[in-house]
Amino acid sequence: MSAPATNALTRSLPWRLTARVVGAMGITGRTLVIAVPMLWFLVFFLVPFFVLGRISLAEAIIARPPYTPLWERMPDGTLTIIASLENFRFLLADRLYANAYLSSIRIAVVSTVFALLIGYPMAYFIARAPEPRRSILLLLVILPFWTSFLLRVYAWMGFLRREGVINNFLLHIGAIDRPLIMLQTDFAVYVGIVYTYLPFMILPLYANLTKLDQAHLEAAADLGASPMVTFFTVTLPLSMPGIVAGSMLVFIPAIGEYVIPALLGGPDTLMIGRVLWDEFFQARDWPVASAVAIVMLFLVVAPIMWLQSVQNRRELK
């Protein structure tokens, strides 16, 4: 903003009036500036979790809203709190939910490992490429991330279908004589997750590997280590923070993924995000969906806190 414009703003009547009133109430401008983001995140980020927790203790009913109230006024005027852990007991009793959690973890772990195996060489290569090639390669890694996530998953539907690009190609060159079934399998879900989250693996690895001190590598080479030995004894251990950060950035969104299993997975591909979605949109059982979300929250909060502590330790060094 230009200086005259700022002057006009601070001298305008509404501004001065607000400043007067706010000042009279003993609120400083500083408090006001803090209050705006604080209130927004409190109301629209933190409070929803309490609502979620409260509804996970309710019972589903056919009404608007489709759950029982938390308290009820009895005929004698006393308030009775109605809350039960029935939904959580239900989650424990039905094998479907435990299986969905375990299967989500399995799918997320496998995808993260493959993303690391594909992403590490790419990050390593880009980090050691000379400018301006380095910037261009980096832009090429980021670019797909900016295009629609949904349409990138859709692209794989066209690739993996029975009459898809891969099958057509393999049939054409005679590598197979009947189409492979790839779409609607767990394999397709792995491919989808690795594909969509690969940039999240590469970027932290790249950031870490560019900071790698060249002197360490030279010292190892001077002491007679072969490039392979240098890589496994120097580069790999030093890039651990990048590996951890990249893996978390793939693992965390993968675990709650809904779109990829819904479009690429088969009917038996169990993932907790999908179970929650179906519980809400198909079964219309809001309380059970909330209970699933609460358990899922604990499942993702643990790795996040681990990531945070690793990062804090690195910053302290």
Add this chain to the structure above:
Amino acid sequence: MTARGWVLPVAVLLGFVFLYAPIVSLVVFSFNDSRLVTVWGGFSTRWYGELLRDRQILGAAWVSLQVAFASATIATVIGTLAAFVLTRFGSFTGRLLLTGMATAPLVMPEVITGLSLLLLFVSMELTLGWPAGRGLTTVIIAHTTFCAAFVAVIAQSRLRDMDESLEEAARDLGAGPVRVFFDVTLPVIAPALVSGWLLAFTLSLDDLVIASFVSGPGASTLPMVVFSKIRLGVSPDINALATIIIAVVVIAVVIAGLLLRRSARP
């Protein structure tokens, strides 16, 4: 050449093929005359024509653009304020809370964010009477919240890198905090805020899960309509749509890249 000398470039090349082959095939088959998405039937732009006549898609695209514009703009204001408070205000009550709340949305699974916000909106409607029903407003609020977290990250790193002596000099010359912010800080961090806004805009345009939870009748966003279409199978007009989006994104990313490069210069 040693073994490692060619293994690495080949692995990297395969990585890029993996990243780009599906996108290239999307674009190529958008110009396919055949309805069968993966069998070539000659060059044609008919799917672009069909796309432009599809009222449902056009309506949803308009909804998405409105939502993305509004939420990116509000998110830039809130995210910048959060970043400013966290980098310039030293310690204050609730600092840790704000740090947590401004970063947690980045890693929160979308299904949880969507469900919890919907439950909040329903409870608010029951107790406060606002928001009345769900639609454009609720989607904008939901998108603003997670977009603001992304803007806060970008703005914070720019504010940390910025030379604070500029602000000190302005203060020494007698400028009040409002003037220092608008006349010194804001112009310096503006390019970062533009790229933050662009990121927020793209994230909002891209979101399916959160919008599906908090949207109401008549406010279907583009991803919601696309999702319901592709659930039934591949369709060539979606390829045409993808191609248009890819073209727009490439242009936008190039602009953002240029701006970032300029802001990175001291």
